[in-house]
Amino acid sequence: MRGKHREIQEKIFDFFNSSPDLQTPTEISMKEHRELCLRQLLGLVREGKIKPFRYVVEDPAKYFAISEAVGSIDISLGIKFGVQYSLWGGSVLNLGTKKHRDKYFDGIDNLDYLGCFAMTELHHGSNVQGLQTVATFDPITDEFIIDTPNDGAIKWWIGNAAVHGKFATVFARLVLPTHDSKGVSDMGVHAFIVPIRDLKTHQPLPGIEINDCGHKIGLNGVDNGALRFRSVRIPRDNLLNRFGDVTRDGKYTSSLPTINKRFAATLGELVGGRVGLAHSSVGILKIAVTIAVRYSLLRQQFGPPKQPEVSILDYQSQQHKLMPMLASTYAFHFATQYLVEKYSEMKKTHDEQLVGDVHALSAGLKSYVTSFTAKSLSTCREACGGHGYAAVNRFGTLRNDHDIFQTFEGDNTVLLQQV
Ligand SMILES: Cc1cc2nc3c(=O)[nH]c(=O)nc-3n(C[C@H](O)[C@H](O)[C@H](O)COP(=O)(O)OP(=O)(O)OC[C@H]3O[C@@H](n4cnc5c(N)ncnc54)[C@H](O)[C@@H]3O)c2cc1C
Known part of the structure; x- marks a missing residue:
């Protein structure tokens, strides 16, 4: 396979x-x-x-x-x-x-530039359009000024931020000064490269406050942190400008006509993370099913009088727990392979129909597969009895580490509404 x-x-x-x-x-x-x-x-x-x-x-x-x-x-x-x-x-x-x-x-x-992806804020996770961090263009210095306007806008849960990251891609509302009565114009959420720690000393850079999100239910090898920005200046060039740009004199340019279209194009480019998560979830399911089926073949309990005990996999109840799960694992393997093929094709052709298909397929598969794996991990543990509970047999870490797959890269309930 x-x-x-x-x-x-x-x-x-x-x-x-x-x-x-x-x-x-x-x-x-x-x-x-x-x-x-x-x-x-x-x-x-x-x-x-x-x-x-x-x-x-x-x-x-x-x-x-x-x-x-x-x-x-x-x-x-x-x-x-x-x-x-x-x-x-x-x-x-x-x-x-x-x-x-x-x-x-x-x-x-080569990992000299360890980095983060800073989208989620304390008050906004699923609702990405509600993000509040701002990046205001300063035409005098040709820079953007990144600010966290309130506590709810602190970037939260950001992987690699608490200890190791040197840079972050920060999602913020791009604000341009205007000459009308409003004084500013909000161009919607854009992505900016923000250095967060000094490359040599590794100290947080001026205006950047970093805190630790602390001990989690699982994934404790990942240093999730919180980022707050106080008038952090970055060059105009640090705007990731594929879908929208700002000229030296502060004019906004884009080949896409509306904020909504630019937002959709930006999020559409991030679908790879979701494809990868569905793929990884199947990988974890493969590990759990393999452990449970192998153990069930070797483990023997009860048997006819004066005869050797029988393998627990011979019990129908054990088969009902594990065999449909094994079949589903094969099905999800081929389904995610198909998704990866479609995604690869989409990256080459940028075909609009394919972009829509990959969005729907990745949203549906990610939520279905990760929910299935989460439930199956508990079933596999139970199918291995007490020995399934020994930490060395991995079900505990697999279950706790995988649990959040149902939430990040798009909460499953929210994603299913997009299918
Ligand atoms: C360990 C970990 C690592 C992470 N790493 C990163 C990272 O590196 N970078 C980053 O930017 N983010 C990261 N995140 C954040 C993650 O992407 C968000 O937690 C996720 O997007 C969900 O947002 P939320 O937590 O605000 O949940 P919410 O959006 O508040 O959802 C809470 C509940 O409300 C329900 N809900 C919300 N909206 C609706 C709706 N419209 N209809 C029905 N139900 C709804 C959801 O189903 C869910 O049950 C990480 C999170 C964790 C826990």
Whole structure:
């Protein structure tokens, strides 16, 4: 089932199998887990020579295959990997233009530029159009000034922000000064590259306040943080300007006619994260079903008098728990492969019909698959009895780490309304 990406996935497994110091122990503090996760990522890229960034655009199927293998080592690592390459890196490639690619590609690729994707705010998660962070253009200095206008607008849950990130793609309302009675014009939500820590000293830059979102139910290898901006000045060039730009004299230009069209185009470019999450969720389901089915074959309980005990998989109730789940895992594997194919085609052709199809398919599959996996993880644990509860057998971390897949990259209930 690994298809043409077997080789690169095997390379990743071999790298971690031969690096015992990079394996996540069952007992680990949040602080140690975050540092281990960073070492795992650096090891993979710098020693393991896995360079996934170019595949984000050139060969998404290969990128998602790498991501699946990385996530099977530790889901925290898979998410940190996704924040770096798909969210922070992907926003630079997909929402920016050549100048951004030229300036940031190598640093993102080799992890010198660890970064964040800062969309969610304390008061606005699903409702992205309600974001309140502002980026006001200053025509005198040719800069944008990034501000957090109130506590509700603090960027919240931002992966890589609490400890490791150097940059963030910050989603903010672009505000231009005007010469009419209103004085300003709100052009809607745009994305900006904002350096958040000094590249040498790693200290937060002036005007940037960083806090830690703390211990979570799962994914504690990822350092989620909160970002507040106080008159942070960035060059005009840091606007990711693929869908809308500002000229030196403060005029707004775009090939798209309305704020809504620009917003849809911006969010449409971010659909890759959702495709990746559906794909990774199936990867986690594969692990859980494999553990549960194998164990059920070997585990024996009860049997005819004076005969050996029978395998628990011979009980119909156990089959009812696991066999439809196994069949669904195959179905989801092929469904997400199809989604990845359509997504790759869409990235090449930008065909409008395909953009709509991929949006609906990714929203539906992401919510259906992640809900199914979340429920199945509990069923698999139960199917393995008491031994399923031992931390070393992984169901606890799989279940806790995966749970949030139902919420991020689009809350499942909200996404299903878009299908
Ligand atoms: C561990 C973690 C990592 C994250 N990483 C990042 C990151 O790196 N960058 C980033 O920008 N964000 C990140 N997020 C934020 C994440 O994307 C949001 O949590 C998510 O978008 C949901 O938003 P919310 O939490 O505000 O929930 P809400 O939108 O407040 O939803 C709460 C509940 O209300 C329901 N609801 C909301 N709207 C509707 C509606 N229209 N109809 C029916 N029901 C509705 C939802 O179904 C849900 O049950 C992360 C979150 C977590 C927990």
